[in-house]
Amino acid sequence: MTLRILLVDDNQTFLTAVRQCLAMVPGTEVVGQACDGPDALAKAKVLQPDLVLLDIVMPQMSGLQVATQMQSWPRVPRILFLSLHDNDSYRAAAQELGAVALVGKANFVADLMPIVSSLAAQQAAKKTDATAPKACASMGIAL
Numbered sequence: 001m002t003l004r005i006l007l008v009d010d011n012q013t014f015l016t017a018v019r020q021c022l023a024m025v026p027g028t029e030v031v032g033q034a035c036d037g038p039d040a041l042a043k044a045k046v047l048q049p050d051l052v053l054l055d056i057v058m059p060q061m062s063g064l065q066v067a068t069q070m071q072s073w074p075r076v077p078r079i080l081f082l083s084l085h086d087n088d089s090y091r092a093a094a095q096e097l098g099a100v101a102l103v104g105k106a107n108f109v110a111d112l113m114p115i116v117s118s119l120a121a122q123q124a125a126k127k128t129d130a131t132a133p134k135a136c137a138s139m140g141i142a143l
Contacts, residue, residue, distance in 0.1 A: 001123050002027055003028045003029070003119055004029055004050045005049055005052070005116075006030075006043060006049035006077070007019060007022075007032070007034070008034045008037075008039075008054045008058070008063065009035070009053075009055040010035050010055060010059055012035070014105065015035075018053065018108065018112075021108075022116065024113075026117075026120065027120035027121065027123060027124050028120050031047045036059055037058055037060050037061025038060060041066060044070065045073075049077050050077060050119075050123060051078045051116070051119060052067075053080050054066060054067060054079055054081055055081075055082050056081050056085065056090055056094075063081055064093050067081075067097045067099065071098075078099075078100050079099045080101050080103065080112070081094045081099050081101070081102040081103070082103050082105055082108060090102060100115065100119070101115055103115070
């Protein structure tokens with residue numbers, strides 16, 4: 001099962017760099033991108049990503065506000081915050097919102113890729129776990 005990712009950042013150059021890096025991570029698919037909070041909420045509702053890579057500081061609505069609104073949804077995607085402003089208050093807010101992590105943009109390749117690879121592996125394991133009972137049943141094995 002592929003890890004479906006929505007990218008959200010107001011910097012188009014950064015979005016392009018992240019997209020290119022994620023293309024090298026097996027088991028992931030970037031399903032969309034947004035440039036601000038309202039656009040992120042609209043696209044996440046339609047696309048139903050498993051993971052949202054979310055900038056914290058954006059025009060109109062912060063990433064923290066976006067994540068807060070998503071918490072009320074029936075199916076809440078995982079959130080991984082990205083920020084140039086890596087400080088204790090943002091880390092505390094990210095943790096309070098249940099984020100997977102907060103990754104500084106300066107080190108996103110070194111810090112982000114292992115996290116996304118791990119999440120993709122977990123997503124693939126979910127598919128294996130979900131198909132095992134069907135496979136066993138088709139062979140006449142009861143679980």
